[in-house]
Amino acid sequence: MPIGCVYTHIDAFHHTRFEFLLSTLYFCNPMQKAYFPLLMVVLACTACEKEITVDLQSKEDRLVVEGIIEDGRFPMVTISRSLNYFSKITPAQLLESFVHDAVVTVSNGVRTHQLREYRTDTTNGIALYFYSADTAQFHTAFTGQPGNSYTLKIEVEGKTLHAVTTIPEPKLRLDSMWWMDSGNSSTEKARVLVKVTDPPERGNYVRYFTSRNGDRFLPGLNSVFDDHIVNGTTFDVPLDAGVDKNQKIDFDTYGYFKKGDTVTLKFCNVDHNTYDFWRTADFAFTATGNPFATPTRTQGNVQGALGYWGGYSVTYKTITIPK
Structure with a gap:
């Protein structure tokens, strides 16, 4: 029974088992409030070939990174822990899943800026945490620009995570x-x-x-x-x-x-890694429940964790x- 990772999106009080990642990110000044969805990874899906027993309850939590940078916008990153498939999703559990006090830096090859952790409250009163530009260190801050590559580095819980993305020129x-x-x-x-x-x-x-x-x-x-x-x-x-x-x-x-x-x-316009992530994530979502579908592993680009760091050139x- 081949196993493939399925990403599940959990938004405040709504939990669907086979949802994926972020349905959108609203970028804003870090001091403004916005809606920030949360990426969780909760289960493995299977296809009918050979039966085996999978102990999902013993699956260890993994770090999950959800990051994005758009042209003309500051980078934004959320860090959380995966949730067990059998977990009952509650606001308290969502709050506890956020990872705090990480050292998150983004480099454009010329400047390196350490992001700051912020909190925002949804209309339902749920607190969400994310990392974005440090308003006290604007001399090193930068926004995304088409044609540039951006390196994300996260130091947290004794681990170092890396990812690279590019904001492509708007050729399409x-x-x-x-x-x-x-x-x-x-x-x-x-x-x-x-x-x-x-x-x-x-x-x-x-x-x-x-x-x-x-x-x-x-x-x-x-x-x-x-x-x-x-x-x-x-x-x-x-x-x-x-x-x-x-x-x-x-x-x-x-x-x-x-x-x-x-x-x-x-x-x-997005780069190939961002395209590949969403191509596999979208396919896995639409194939869920289809016994004849080919198992698909969602292809993230964060080394050392689950998740995705993507650049967007927007029109x-x-x-x-x-x-």
Whole structure:
């Protein structure tokens, strides 16, 4: 029975066994409040080949890193411990899972900045902890810039963790965005489409999020794509509405927007490691419960821990779908 790691997203009071990582990160000044989801790794999934016994309860906790840097934004990192599959998820347990007092540094090759730990409170009164730019040390702080690589180093609990990411140049270019009727009997549903131009050079990757009427950005159920087939062309592609994977997905309405919605697209060029992480995570999520699916290990890039450190080159576009 092959074993593959499955990442589970746990957001305040919502816990779904097979959710993944962060459904979005709202970047802000470190002194402002924001919504910060929490990455947890809780179980191994199986496929039917040969039966073995797996003692999930004896699985040791592992460090889990969730980090991101966008162009024009400060880096942000959360560090937590994995939760046992059989754990009852409570606000107190979530609070206890955060790892404090880590030495977290990010380098752009010229400057190295030590991040500071902050606390933010959600609307439900749950405290969340994250590391971001130290406002008392702004002379070494920096924001992300396309074309640069960023090294993350974490020293915690006697361990040293490393990861490298790149914010790529926005080579996959978002040209335009529009809407069309859903094509079924519903007069309320609408589809959003985009026109994208890809350069002749291969190896470009995108991850996208959508926001509806000013709500938080949510990724698509399959949130990444590459230029393997469309290399060097200008092409049209429909984009499904982003989803909150903490909630049950209604596949009767999945992918559609409503007439009257104002839709903002967050279109992100990402590097290959970030693409690979989300490609495997999205696939594992959609394959959960399918006995014929191939087991997939979510491919993180943090040496010494579970998780992910990713860079995003971001473009925004907004349209309003008339009623």
